[in-house]
Amino acid sequence: MISREAKAYGEAAGLTLWTPYMRGRCGVLGEVDADVVASAVGFFPPGVVRASWEAGASLPAEEAARRYAGVCDAFGRRKFAGLPAADADRLAGLLEAVAAEADVIGAPLFAGWRAMPPPEDPLARVSRFAHVLRELRGGLHLVAVLSCGLTPLESVLTGASILIPSGDGNARYFGWPEPYAEPDDDTRKRRADAEELTDTLVAPAFGGLSEADADEFVALLGKAAKVAFG
Incomplete structure (x- = not known):
């Protein structure tokens, strides 16, 4: 992005x-x-x-x-140019399998991106279906945030990103008007609850993987991340 x-x-x-x-x-x-x-x-x-x-x-x-x-x-x-072709093809297949298993309810951007024609080459497919699954988690995370009684701004203020480690910085980056209320302990607990609920909502998409496939999936993701980001 x-x-x-x-x-x-x-x-x-x-x-x-x-x-x-x-x-x-x-x-x-x-x-x-x-x-x-x-x-x-x-x-x-x-x-x-x-x-x-x-x-x-x-x-x-x-x-x-x-x-x-x-x-x-x-x-x-x-x-992902440094990822062996066999690994890229296998990882793309696992990502696609998870995407195919997932329900679209509550995740409109996931539904839209899953419906887009995929690329044929493995390296591009890894990136594309990683993006598709990001949209799955993103949509369900919004559902979880609202379910836990947080506003979107409260969620941003209690979160962080790789690029911007502070909640205030993220809120400013997203364009929320200042001033920002300092999150209290209850708000932070609700955010932690929302993260846990997000994992629960996303989990069924991975239910079609065998234990061996899941272990391989994690290993290949780790390898791909190391290739991409060192």
Whole structure:
């Protein structure tokens, strides 16, 4: 999402800020009102979503999704280039099997991305289906957050990311207006509960894997992560 491939796509499309991300990631929803997009991405302020989505109206949603899929595929070909072909093919197959097993309820972006035509080469398929499963967890995490009585902003403030380790920093990055309330112990507990509930909601998608397949899946993911990120 912040790769050189993503940057090149935004520049080629003439889109800036959150617009290439919103149009690309959420283009699988079709030409919908921005509120539909906001309901799916969840953790962004609705005003930011609307401004970003409508600013990219010159790029049709279907085309934006297709280009964004190309970004994902090209990223995989570059970052997983050191992964042996047999490992890439097996990992792609396991990722795809989990995606096929999962229910779409509560995860509209997962449903949209799973329906996109997949690439043929293994390295791109690893990246694509990792993205598809990320959308599964992302959708179900939003369900879990709301179920545990958190607002999207409270969830952002009690979380962190690889790039931005502070909740305030993430909220600012996403575009939530300041000032931010300091999360209390109850809010942090609700966030921990939401993480646990997310795992519970996602788990059935992996139910079709045998114990041996699951162990191999974990090992291959670790190998792929090491190849991609050192």
